[in-house]
Amino acid sequence: MQGRPLIVALDFETKQEVTSFLTRFPNENLFLKVGMELFYREGPRLIYELKEQGHQLFLDLKLHDIPTTVKRAMSQLAKLEVDLVNVHALGGVNMMIAAKEGLEAGTNMGKVAPPCIAVTQLTSTTPEMLLHELDVQTKLDKHVIHLCDQVSKAELAGVVCSALEVPVIQEKFSSSFLTITPGIRRQEDSTDDQARVVTPTKAKLLGSTGIVVGRGITRAKDPVTAYYHYLQEWGK
Template sequence: MINNPIIALDFASAEEVYSFLTPFNEPLFVKVGMELYMQEGPAIVYKLKEMGHDVFLDLKLHDIPNTVGQAMKGLARLGVDLINVHAAGGEAMMIKAREGLEAGTLAGKMRPAIIGVTQLTSTSEQQMQEEQLIHTSLEESVLHYARLSKKAGLDGVVCSVLEAGKIVESCGEGFLRVTPGIRLSSGEAHDQVRVATPSIARKQGSSHIVVGRAITKADNPVEAYKTIFNMWEEYA
């Protein structure tokens, strides 16, 4: 699994994806989320892997343990590199998810890395407390879910840059901290609340970053990707 910035392919169709990827002449790390997967299904994943790209399948599964385990067993056969579940589903669910991946991974292949979603980067502390009735700080909620994910045997979590350093202290350097909400300093936050630049993310402890519109909506996506890649690598 390469450690390049992960490009969020937030498109509605395979045609848009292929048109976007055509100018790139190198292997990328790309994210397939619910919008794209629900429209195109497994075929888009197979095609991206055939093109040589690493794939983060971002479906955020959250259901009873057996259901998630069986779903992961099937998804493992797609050969993705990274996949996730909602940590709020609990320890038993996360254990079943990991076990399902292990059972479904083809012989001779490495199972996908699996990470738990802590709190979405679109969620503010006030929203978490009022709507989820979690009466603690946002940071403590994220750290709790990170520790629970590690206990369940997951490989890391999705978190914001703001919590990444504390997760290193709590869970160790080898525990992945995948951080969305990445923007250039001049970029808009859109629907994200907890955002940061690639350089700040690296300095604060992110192990991987996910970048969407700062690249996909840029006038020159290849140049935008190179800029973000260089900012990310500057503090490697």
């Protein structure tokens, strides 16, 4: 993954909706995120087609299982030749190591395995939820740093996290440690189900490596204009 991407989350149900959205960007090679909803319906064929169109892809499946299962799954995902993949940090160090091993083993000869990053805590997670529902007694920001430590030990490329956590993460880890931040909304956009939300400008100031934007672009009345507004604020 190069540069500081603005990653557009394809929060659609079907390939037809994706195609309709992308026809608005005939001359753009976008960095797109395909998540569980879309991948589980359309499968690998959609990934191949989007890659053939010249787009970069973040395959966001947040793998979280026993190490052997994750290793085998990543070996299969590596064959899709996407540009970024992820696991959930709560799976533990051994699982994350296995994920990286699977990626490297499954990558086609002559190709480079994509970076693997790990989700720390979802941007929908609140301190109250962490304490009362998940029974984690550590404060949210400290728990995120603890998970980042595990990601670093596993030698993954970085994390998915809230932009609000980026300064502390960057202070503790190397400049090459990726911080990909969802929960990005322009000032006039709805926050929907996100609890920890920042603007593209704030994410830039906080030092995010890349931002992920979904509904602020895909559900906008004019997605192309919205995309360029986000891009301008992000300062890519």
